[in-house]
Amino acid sequence: MPIDIEYFKSAYDKWVEEGLAEFTAGNVLDVVKRYPLIVSEDIPWTPYAGKPSEQTIALVTSGGLYLKDSQAPFNTTSIHGDPSFREIPKTARREDFGLAHAHYDHTLAEQDINVIFPLERLIELEQEGIIGRVAETHYSFSYVNDVVTLLGECIPQLLRKLKAAEVDLLLLVPV
Amino acid sequence: MGNEPERMAKIKPPRALRVKFGRGSMFGEPGNVERQRRIVMDALEALQTMVVPGTVRELSYQWRR
Structure with a gap:
């Protein structure tokens, strides 16, 4: 249902x-x-088919990541949270990230962003041929209470982008 | 992935790994490249071996701040 x-x-x-x-x-x-x-x-279910070594993978985190120099931070004060998402390019580096999420301790992620967003590990596995392709764009959400806007607007928008990028696999990392 | 069994039971992800790490560090300690890589590999394996909707595999890796 x-x-x-x-x-x-x-x-x-x-x-x-x-x-x-x-x-x-x-x-x-x-x-x-x-x-x-x-x-x-x-429980939604899609049987898995294929091989990771021949497929495209993308990351989705809810850690509040954004690009400090080019993107607005998430709203961290509203009771609604912030249902929007930020697009994180595969080429982003550790020093590019800001964290806008008021409901967890950022200390560990600031030391090593891979603990919530293991993009560097995915790229290594791509280079080894274990993963076929790491998508050019990955995604971050933040703290969200407004599920109405999230499900009605933001998730459909995200799905359109994932389909357009021919992403096969999504690794969801809640924070 | 997830780290809160009660919340995961309500969300009912189709397939998931549960880690024993606290909030803010789903892949364990900062700088542990091998551990992070292992968990990604576990996820890829789960993808190919989990055939029952709602399966959650608990990973035994432990680390505390």
Whole structure:
């Protein structure tokens, strides 16, 4: 059964209305505990076919990565979070990244971005022929509560980009 | 990937690896190239061997800050 987004939206709007003042005052954890999390009834499934050595792989993280010099950081203060995503080129280097996500400790990722976004490892495996091709573009989300916009606008946009880039495999790294 | 069993049970990913690392470091300690590589390899293997929807494989690797 697909997710009933209209049902979620009414619960979400109520959650925002009731929690906004508390969230804004900084009592985030208590508000988040009351979040009307969507619980999936079904498990989506696509059987795997092919070989990684002949396919294209892309990374998706929710670590709040963005390119410091050319992209806007995510909104880290809104109760809605930020449902948008940033496109991270394969050529990005460690020093290019900023982290905009207010709900985890960035210390380890700042030491080595591969702990949340192992692009360097994927490129090495591509060079060894274990992975066929590392996609030219990878993606980062950040902290999101607004699943209505996420599912209605941002995820369809992401899927169009992945299909256009002929990505076969996605490695999802939540943070 | 995931690191919170209760949350993963609600999200029901089609296939997943569960790590024992804390939030903010799904691939373990910074600078451990071999460990990071191993986990990516585990993911590629899981992709090819998991045939039951909802399978979650727990990886035994451990590290604490």
